Amino acid sequence: MNSYVAVVGLGYVGLPLAVSMARAGMQVLGVDTDPAVRHAVDRREPPFAEPGLAAALRAVPTDRLTTAEALPERPPAAVILCVGTPVAPDAHQPDLRQLRAAVDGIAPRIAEDTLVVVRSTVPVGTCRRYVLPALRRGVAAPLLACCPERTIQGLAMAELGSLPQIVGGLDSRSRARADQLFAAVCPDRVPVSSLEAAEMTKLACNAHTDLIYGFGNELALTAAALGLDAWEIIDAANLRYPRPDISGPGYVGGSCLTKDPYLLLDSAGRAGRWMPMVAAARAVNESVPYAVVDGFRAALARHGDRPATEAKVLVCGMAYKGRPATDDVRGGAAAVVATLLGPTVGTLAGHDFLVPEDRTKELGYEPVDLDEGLCDADGVILLNDHPGYRELEPEAVRSRMRAGRVVFDVWGVARQRLDGAPGVRYLRYGRG
Structure with a gap:
C-alpha cells in the first residue's frame, strides 16, 4: 500500500x-x-x-x-x-x-x-x-x-x-x-x-464514562445536603467490596465528555428514542460548577473579613483536568466559574501550571503565579486535580492569605495538608 x-x-x-x-x-x-x-x-x-x-x-x-x-x-x-x-x-x-x-x-x-x-x-x-x-x-x-x-x-x-x-x-x-x-x-x-457501529461504539464509551462520574457527583450533592461526607461514604463503599468501584466526585469536563453524550442523544432522537440516563448524568455533571460557586460564596460570606465586592479570589486550575495534566481548557469549569464569580468579586485571579497566561485572561481571570495569587486573597478554589496543588503548605496559606482563608477544594487534592490545618477554613465539594 x-x-x-x-x-x-x-x-x-x-x-x-x-x-x-x-x-x-x-x-x-x-x-x-x-x-x-x-x-x-x-x-x-x-x-x-x-x-x-x-x-x-x-x-x-x-x-x-x-x-x-x-x-x-x-x-x-x-x-x-x-x-x-x-x-x-x-x-x-x-x-x-x-x-x-x-x-x-x-x-x-x-x-x-x-x-x-x-x-x-x-x-x-x-x-x-x-x-x-x-x-x-x-x-x-x-x-x-x-x-x-x-x-x-x-x-x-x-x-x-x-x-x-x-x-x-x-x-x-x-x-x-x-x-x-x-x-x-x-x-x-x-x-x-459497519460505519454506524463504529460511530456508536465511541459515543457509548464516553457517555458511559459521563454516567459513572455523574453518579459520584449525585452522591456528593446529596451527601452535602444531608450533612455527610461523600468521600468517606465512597471510600467505605469501595473498600474490599467486590463490585465495580463508585467514582469519586469532581467536575466532568473536556471537549469529549461534555459533548459526546449530546451526540448520542441526537443519534437516539433520530431513531425516535430518548436516553434519560444519559441526559440525567450530563445535567448533574453540568451542575457541579454552580454548586461549587454557591458553596464558596456562602463560606466567603460567613468567614471573609471584607465584602465580596472587594474580595480577591484565586481560582486554581484553568485546564479542564489536572491529572493527567493538560493545557486544554475546552469544556472546563473555569469559564463557567468566571462568569458566575467575576461580576461579584473585587479581583478574580487565575492560576494553572500549563495553561498560558493569555488563555487564562481570555477565560476571564487575571493571570498570576501561585504565590502572587495567594497574596492578599480572601478565598481559593482548587478547581482541578493537578498534583502541584497537593504541595500547598498550611503556612503559605496562613501567611499570604487574608484572615478568612477560605479554601474550597473540588477534588480533595490538598486535603492531606490543609484539612484540619489551624487557621485555614478548608472545604471539600461533597462534604456537608
Missing part, C-alpha cells in the same frame, strides 16, 4: 496520530487551515502540551512529516479526518461545519483507491448520511471507514499504541484497508460490522 497519508486537523487528536504514523515510516502530510499550527509543527514545536509529543515530533525527519493548508493535487493513499465536532453551547445540537468543510475540501482531490477515514467523533449515521454522498461527488465508489479516537489527553502518545482501535467500514474492502493502515500504530484492532 502507498504509504503517503494525509491527516486533516492537527489538534489534540490529529497531531499525535500524524507523528505516530510518521515514526512508523509513513509519509505524512498534516493539513490544517491555521497557519500558526502549521508553522509550529514545521518548527517541530507542538502548539499544545501533550507528554511525549514534543520529543517524538523532533525525532521525525523534516521530509517525513510536512504540512499544508489544503490537500494537494497528488491523491494520498489515505486521508484521515481529525477535525472538531462540537455541540452548540445552548441547544446542544451537533455542529458539523468543520467536518463538512474538511470533506468538501478533500472530495475533489481523492482517487478511486484513496481511503477516507473519519476519526472525529460524530453522531451515528454521519459517515453514511453526509460524508459518503460528498465523496461520491469526486469518485463513484469511495473507500470509507470510521476509526474513532479514544485516547485521553495526557496519555495520548502511549495510548495510541496500546488501546484497541475500533475499525468500521462502508464495505469489507474499506474495513480491510483501514485495518491495514492502523496496524502500523495500533497492534490491537477491533473490527465492527
Whole structure:
C-alpha cells in the first residue's frame, strides 16, 4: 500500500496520530487551515502540551512529516479526518461545519483507491448520511471507514499504541484497508460490522464514562445536603467490596465528555428514542460548577473579613483536568466559574501550571503565579486535580492569605495538608 497519508486537523487528536504514523515510516502530510499550527509543527514545536509529543515530533525527519493548508493535487493513499465536532453551547445540537468543510475540501482531490477515514467523533449515521454522498461527488465508489479516537489527553502518545482501535467500514474492502493502515500504530484492532457501529461504539464509551462520574457527583450533592461526607461514604463503599468501584466526585469536563453524550442523544432522537440516563448524568455533571460557586460564596460570606465586592479570589486550575495534566481548557469549569464569580468579586485571579497566561485572561481571570495569587486573597478554589496543588503548605496559606482563608477544594487534592490545618477554613465539594 502507498504509504503517503494525509491527516486533516492537527489538534489534540490529529497531531499525535500524524507523528505516530510518521515514526512508523509513513509519509505524512498534516493539513490544517491555521497557519500558526502549521508553522509550529514545521518548527517541530507542538502548539499544545501533550507528554511525549514534543520529543517524538523532533525525532521525525523534516521530509517525513510536512504540512499544508489544503490537500494537494497528488491523491494520498489515505486521508484521515481529525477535525472538531462540537455541540452548540445552548441547544446542544451537533455542529458539523468543520467536518463538512474538511470533506468538501478533500472530495475533489481523492482517487478511486484513496481511503477516507473519519476519526472525529460524530453522531451515528454521519459517515453514511453526509460524508459518503460528498465523496461520491469526486469518485463513484469511495473507500470509507470510521476509526474513532479514544485516547485521553495526557496519555495520548502511549495510548495510541496500546488501546484497541475500533475499525468500521462502508464495505469489507474499506474495513480491510483501514485495518491495514492502523496496524502500523495500533497492534490491537477491533473490527465492527459497519460505519454506524463504529460511530456508536465511541459515543457509548464516553457517555458511559459521563454516567459513572455523574453518579459520584449525585452522591456528593446529596451527601452535602444531608450533612455527610461523600468521600468517606465512597471510600467505605469501595473498600474490599467486590463490585465495580463508585467514582469519586469532581467536575466532568473536556471537549469529549461534555459533548459526546449530546451526540448520542441526537443519534437516539433520530431513531425516535430518548436516553434519560444519559441526559440525567450530563445535567448533574453540568451542575457541579454552580454548586461549587454557591458553596464558596456562602463560606466567603460567613468567614471573609471584607465584602465580596472587594474580595480577591484565586481560582486554581484553568485546564479542564489536572491529572493527567493538560493545557486544554475546552469544556472546563473555569469559564463557567468566571462568569458566575467575576461580576461579584473585587479581583478574580487565575492560576494553572500549563495553561498560558493569555488563555487564562481570555477565560476571564487575571493571570498570576501561585504565590502572587495567594497574596492578599480572601478565598481559593482548587478547581482541578493537578498534583502541584497537593504541595500547598498550611503556612503559605496562613501567611499570604487574608484572615478568612477560605479554601474550597473540588477534588480533595490538598486535603492531606490543609484539612484540619489551624487557621485555614478548608472545604471539600461533597462534604456537608
